[in-house]
Structures are given as C-alpha cells and as structure tokens.
Amino acid sequence: MGIITTRLPKRSISVTSIVIIVFCLIFIKSNSGINYYRQDVIILDSQMTLDQALVNNSIPASLKNKLDIVGVYYYSFDNKLHRGQVVIRRELGEDIKQIFSEIENSHFPINKVVPISKYNWSDIASMEDNNSSAFNYRTVQNTKLISSHAKGIAIDINPLLNPQIKHGIVSPPAIVYDPSKPGTLTTNSVVVKAFTKRGWQWGGYWQSTKDYQHFEKNIKE
Numbered sequence: 001m002g003i004i005t006t007r008l009p010k011r012s013i014s015v016t017s018i019v020i021i022v023f024c025l026i027f028i029k030s031n032s033g034i035n036y037y038r039q040d041v042i043i044l045d046s047q048m049t050l051d052q053a054l055v056n057n058s059i060p061a062s063l064k065n066k067l068d069i070v071g072v073y074y075y076s077f078d079n080k081l082h083r084g085q086v087v088i089r090r091e092l093g094e095d096i097k098q099i100f101s102e103i104e105n106s107h108f109p110i111n112k113v114v115p116i117s118k119y120n121w122s123d124i125a126s127m128e129d130n131n132s133s134a135f136n137y138r139t140v141q142n143t144k145l146i147s148s149h150a151k152g153i154a155i156d157i158n159p160l161l162n163p164q165i166k167h168g169i170v171s172p173p174a175i176v177y178d179p180s181k182p183g184t185l186t187t188n189s190v191v192v193k194a195f196t197k198r199g200w201q202w203g204g205y206w207q208s209t210k211d212y213q214h215f216e217k218n219i220k221e
C-alpha cells in the first residue's frame with residue numbers, strides 16, 4: 001500500500017510534465033514560422049495615417065468616413081519582407097489582410113504597396129513605379145465614369161507586369177503581358193485564387209477589356 005501511494009504521485013507528476021512539454025513544443029513549432037518572419041528585417045515601404053493617405057484631394061467626408069488604411073506584409077523582388085499599406089473600404093479590410101497573408105506565405109513577389117497620395121494621386125506615376133494601390137479618387141482613364149478605385153472597392157497589383165488592354169491600347173504603355181515573368185498574374189497564381197475565392201472579380205477574366213492588374217469586389221451600400 002505504502003509503495004503504491006508513493007509511486008502514484010510520482011507518476012502523475014511525470015505525466016503532467018510530459019503533457020506540458022508536448023504542448024510547449026507544439027506551441028513553439030506552430031509559432032516558429034511567424035517569429036522567424038517577424039524577427040527578420042522588415043522594410044517599411046509605407047507608414048502613413050489615414051489622413052496622410054487621403055491628403056490633397058477633395059474627397060467627400062461621407063466617403064472618407066467609409067475608408068480604412070490596412071497594413072500588409074509581402075515579399076518584394078529583393079526577396080525581403082516589406083510592409084506597405086492599402087486604403088480600402090472598411091468592409092473589405094479583413095479580406096485584404098487575409099489575402100496578403102496568403103500572398104506572403106507563398107512568397108509571390110509584390111513590388112511595393114503605397115497609398116497613391118504618395119504619387120500625388122497620379123495613377124500613371126504609381127504604375128510606372130510598379131506600385132500596387134487601391135483607393136484613388138479619380139475617374140476611369142479617358143472617361144468621366146467614376147472608377148471602382150474611387151469607391152474604394154478595387155486594387156491593382158504589380159501594374160508594370162500586369163497591364164490593362166482596352167481596345168488594343170495597353171496601359172501602362174509598351175508593357176508586354178508575359179506570364180513567365182515573376183510577379184505576373186495568371187489563372188494559376190496564388191494571388192488570383194486568394195482574391196477570387198473571397199468573391200473578388202479579376203480583370204484578367206474579363207472578355208472585352210483585359211485588366212490583369214485589377215481586382216474588385218462589390219459591397220452592399
């Protein structure tokens with residue numbers, strides 16, 4: 001009897017210890033990837049407040065109140081982890097975070113993601129810098145139509161590799177859509193799948209106009 005009572009506590013302590021150690025190992029393993037990334041050097045491409053991202057444009061207050069600025073992480077063409085920001089309708093912020101998390105895990109290169117006010121609201125200047133951007137209070141190029149970017153429900157990715165081709169006119173000019181180049185969007189790319197499975201349209205699937213850089217998602221007003 002004495003032997004049993006002295007052995008039982010010993011065994012229960014050792015079992016408890018093993019369970020704790022196993023849980024610790026599982027926790028460390030499941031978090032090691034994240035810790036590694038976050039301890040890595042992160043290059044800050046953009047660090048603005050929402051007000052700074054919306055400066056110098058006559059955006060109606062009713063629209064401003066619906067916008068949010070979302071921090072995103074991505075590997076650029078230098079294969080280093082970068083942090084940028086996306087200005088988007090608040091309802092789409094969670095989608096953007098999840099999509100960029102998938103893109104980061106895949107190491108698909110995104111050149112940079114900086115709110116377009118940095119380029120003085122010039123879509124052309126932003127595209128020439130191969131910058132990915134979302135909200136821009138502007139009309140559709142060469143028209144008076146309100147762009148889905150002006151509603152905060154669209155984003156363009158790596159525009160210098162993924163042109164818009166409308167009536168044979170390529171924008172940015174003289175860019176050749178070449179799916180073999182890294183950073184180019186195709187039906188098989190992680191980026192296209194990450195967006196479309198969350199209900200976003202990809203301009204690469206459109207028929208009359210091809211807009212390989214463009215994603216948008218309609219939201220209920």
Ligand SMILES: [Zn+2]
Nearest residue numbers: 154155156214
């Ligand atoms: Zn677009």
